[in-house]
Amino acid sequence: MSKRILFTGGGSAGHVTVNVALIPRFVASGWDVSYIGSIKGIESELISNVDHVDYHGISTGKLRRYMSVENFKDPFRIVKGVFEAYSLIRKIKPDVVFSKGGFVSVPVVIGAKLNNVPIIIHESDITPGLANKIALPLATKVCVTFPETLDHIKSDKATYVGAIIRDELRTGNATRGRSLLKFVDSKPIILVMGGSLGSKKINGTIRNNLPQLLKQYQVVHICGKGQIDPSIHLDGYQQFEYIQDELSDVIASADVVVTRAGSNSIFEFLALHKPMLLIPLSRAASRGDQILNAQSFQKAGYAEVLLEEELTDESFIQSLELLLYNRQQIVDNMTKHDQSSTIDQVIQLIQKAAKRK
Numbered sequence: 001m002s003k004r005i006l007f008t009g010g011g012s013a014g015h016v017t018v019n020v021a022l023i024p025r026f027v028a029s030g031w032d033v034s035y036i037g038s039i040k041g042i043e044s045e046l047i048s049n050v051d052h053v054d055y056h057g058i059s060t061g062k063l064r065r066y067m068s069v070e071n072f073k074d075p076f077r078i079v080k081g082v083f084e085a086y087s088l089i090r091k092i093k094p095d096v097v098f099s100k101g102g103f104v105s106v107p108v109v110i111g112a113k114l115n116n117v118p119i120i121i122h123e124s125d126i127t128p129g130l131a132n133k134i135a136l137p138l139a140t141k142v143c144v145t146f147p148e149t150l151d152h153i154k155s156d157k158a159t160y161v162g163a164i165i166r167d168e169l170r171t172g173n174a175t176r177g178r179s180l181l182k183f184v185d186s187k188p189i190i191l192v193m194g195g196s197l198g199s200k201k202i203n204g205t206i207r208n209n210l211p212q213l214l215k216q217y218q219v220v221h222i223c224g225k226g227q228i229d230p231s232i233h234l235d236g237y238q239q240f241e242y243i244q245d246e247l248s249d250v251i252a253s254a255d256v257v258v259t260r261a262g263s264n265s266i267f268e269f270l271a272l273h274k275p276m277l278l279i280p281l282s283r284a285a286s287r288g289d290q291i292l293n294a295q296s297f298q299k300a301g302y303a304e305v306l307l308e309e310e311l312t313d314e315s316f317i318q319s320l321e322l323l324l325y326n327r328q329q330i331v332d333n334m335t336k337h338d339q340s341s342t343i344d345q346v347i348q349l350i351q352k353a354a355k356r357k
């Protein structure tokens with residue numbers, strides 16, 4: 001009988017694409033692959049495109065940092081999710097669970113522990129998220145992306161592995177990207193990505209500055225679900241809510257990137273040698289993890305950083321000019337970074353933890 005692995009993670013794409021990178025490797029090695037996510041979240045959309053995965057949706061509650069009536073309903077949803085995850089895992093009988101975090105992973109990790117299934121978790125950011133903090137005592141190992149995270153997780157369970165990147169992103173083709181975007185060869189391309197859910201603040205700044213930007217550049221703008229502005233039709237400007245299959249070609253065609261500092265995205269741009277202007281999610285809207293991610297990348301010489309509190313039309317143009325000025329130096333720094341062995345290392349850790357070796 002084949003070995004079985006259960007993946008979980010969701011809420012935003014950053015909690016899913018790591019799993020998307022690993023799943024084909026397990027399928028190719030003959031494992032049966034199941035996934036537990038939310039019923040309607042982005043993970044259900046993204047995983048439905050991956051072959052050979054048995055997807056199950058459960059009830060989930062969000063772990064919010066702000067007051068909302070939903071906060072009173074969510075504990076009940078989470079408890080319901082734990083019961084659902086518990087009985088699914090009892091039926092699936094996985095040899096191991098791999099959790100990428102995000103709020104949907106909490107009931108799954110608890111359900112796995114109650115079924116005595118070994119759990120490996122993955123933390124993308126410098127500081128662990130709430131879901132992973134809850135999961136930590138239940139896990140066998142925690143794979144971390146940044147070496148600095150070892151200072152924040154004081155446990156011998158933490159192992160530095162680096163970033164897990166989808167193989168298909170390395171197969172992009174700039175010519176295909178330009179032709180998809182209907183962009184000319186003679187002007188450089190700026191890719192703007194406000195995180196997998198989009199960023200109203202970044203979208204607004206880009207749109208305010210379009211007349212000036214389009215004199216010198218072409219702009220491909222990933223704005224997030226429901227955030228396309230249908231009134232803008234300009235040569236050299238293309239908007240998308242989200243890009244799946246063509247993302248590798250679009251990235252390959254880009255000269256520089258303006259982005260939030262979500263961990264997966266920035267490591268992908270690093271691997272593909274795309275200099276970045278990072279505008280991290282502010283402390284007002286998060287635990288500040290993206291600010292730390294951004295500072296680490298700035299220190300390593302991979303990015304320029306503009307804090308959201310300091311973001312104005314003027315500061316944006318200045319930071320972009322600085323990025324373009326330092327572009328070659330940044331590319332040189334990026335070429336020294338090697339993370340090609342990470343996926344194999346994580347697969348070995350998972351295999352070692354699994355009930356059947």
Ligand SMILES: CC(=O)N[C@H]1[C@@H](OP(=O)(O)OP(=O)(O)OC[C@H]2O[C@@H](n3ccc(=O)[nH]c3=O)[C@H](O)[C@@H]2O)O[C@H](CO)[C@@H](O)[C@@H]1O
Nearest residue numbers: 012013014017124125195196222242243262263264265290
């Ligand atoms: C608001 C929020 O909670 N943000 C968190 C979330 O960000 P977010 O979900 O934005 O995550 P990341 O930037 O880490 O990853 C986004 C992923 O989506 C992919 N992608 C994105 C846009 C697109 O059009 N197509 C596409 O495929 C990227 O290639 C990348 O693999 O998870 C990250 C990783 O834990 C954290 O660092 C962020 O702080």
